[in-house]
Amino acid sequence: MGNSVISLESVSKRYGRTQALDHVSLEVPEGVVFALLGENGAGKTTMIRILTGFENPDSGHARVLGHSTTDAAMEIRRAVGYVSDAPALYDWMQAEEIGWFTAAFYDDAFPMRYLELLAAFDVPAGVKIKNMSKGQRAKIALALATAHDPKLLILDEPTSGLDPMVRRQFLESMVDRAALGRTVLLSSHQISEVERVADWVAIVHKGKLKVCEPLEALRAKTFIVTMTLDHSDSTVAVPHGKVYSEVQNGRQLRFVVSDLPEDWRSQFGPESGVNDVVAVPASLEEIFVAVCTDDKAIA
Numbered sequence: 264m265g266n267s268v269i270s271l272e273s274v275s276k277r278y279g280r281t282q283a284l285d286h287v288s289l290e291v292p293e294g295v296v297f298a299l300l301g302e303n304g305a306g307k308t309t310m311i312r313i314l315t316g317f318e319n320p321d322s323g324h325a326r327v328l329g330h331s332t333t334d335a336a337m338e339i340r341r342a343v344g345y346v347s348d349a350p351a352l353y354d355w356m357q358a359e360e361i362g363w364f365t366a367a368f369y370d371d372a373f374p375m376r377y378l379e380l381l382a383a384f385d386v387p388a389g390v391k392i393k394n395m396s397k398g399q400r401a402k403i404a405l406a407l408a409t410a411h412d413p414k415l416l417i418l419d420e421p422t423s424g425l426d427p428m429v430r431r432q433f434l435e436s437m438v439d440r441a442a443l444g445r446t447v448l449l450s451s452h453q454i455s456e457v458e459r460v461a462d463w464v465a466i467v468h469k470g471k472l473k474v475c476e477p478l479e480a481l482r483a484k485t486f487i488v489t490m491t492l493d494h495s496d497s498t499v500a501v502p503h504g505k506v507y508s509e510v511q512n513g514r515q516l517r518f519v520v521s522d523l524p525e526d527w528r529s530q531f532g533p534e535s536g537v538n539d540v541v542a543v544p545a546s547l548e549e550i551f552v553a554v555c556t557d558d559k560a561i562a
């Protein structure tokens with residue numbers, strides 16, 4: 264892809280017996296909110312740690328803003344904004360002081376933009392961080408990560424533990440950044456939230472990249488296909504296309520499937536042992552659950 268902000272080429276990482284990432288290749292285009300979804304332990308944080316140069320891949324190549332993550336970790340960390348899932352802040356400092364402290368690493372405009380962000384987030388500049396709420400601390404971490412106006416902002420679980428108003432503010436600020444041509448990569452379990460703000464969605468499952476698509480395209484081509492068999496022991500062909508999950512409940516069969524060919528219904532004609540074939544669009548949550556279900560299920 265021409266102007267990818269992030270590019271992973273067959274990246275693998277193993278911790279002991281755990282294959283945290285398994286030959287993951289993906290490209291993140293410029294100016295989008297890109298959501299990385301996966302269950303606990305799927306490999307999201309590992310990917311983010313590789314992107315930010317805190318870990319090296321065992322094999323494969325990762326590039327961020329054109330830099331190799333193994334050769335230019337410092338350049339990358341200076342250029343991107345990053346908020347980890349547990350941001351460490353100097354507790355004894357006031358919000359304003361930590362801004363001055365961090366400003367030393369960035370351009371002259373940093374302190375002013377930082378204070379503007381604190382004001383926009385309604386965080387008091389003169390209160391010690393140890394006396395702040397979890398939401399206020401999260402806002403400080405976000406303000407510190409964005410005051411140098413990075414081309415790429417990386418957020419690991421940015422809204423976990425925050426109340427709905429603060430979550431909304433966070434997500435809106437991400438959409439605003441993308442509208443200005445900046446790129447935001449966020450990892451999350453909050454599917455409904457992601458569905459509201461993401462332009463692109465990647466789903467990792469057990470270290471493997473299962474889905475990586477613009478959200479609209481994914482939604483437009485993924486369906487829940489339900490069919491009733493003439494007899495519960497009838498053998499039925501699985502719909503052509505990419506089948507993410509298949510569940511049988513007596514005579515009822517339910518598939519989550521994408522890339523159905525145009526004439527897919529012809530597969531289930533009068534002689535097929537099937538009647539009542541219904542296809543409805545799948546929500547992102549249904550796609551996520553289907554992708555993360557390993558085996559065919561019988562309910």
Ligand SMILES: Nc1ncnc2c1ncn2[C@@H]1O[C@H](COP(=O)(O)OP(=O)(O)OP(=O)(O)O)[C@@H](O)[C@H]1O
Nearest residue numbers: 278281282283301302303304305306307308309310
């Ligand atoms: N430093 C480490 N040492 C050993 N195992 C690790 C290490 N870091 C991650 N792992 C393992 O690698 C796998 C992927 O972990 P990772 O933290 O990337 O998942 P995640 O998708 O971010 O999960 P969560 O949503 O729970 O934060 C897990 O099985 C985890 O136990």
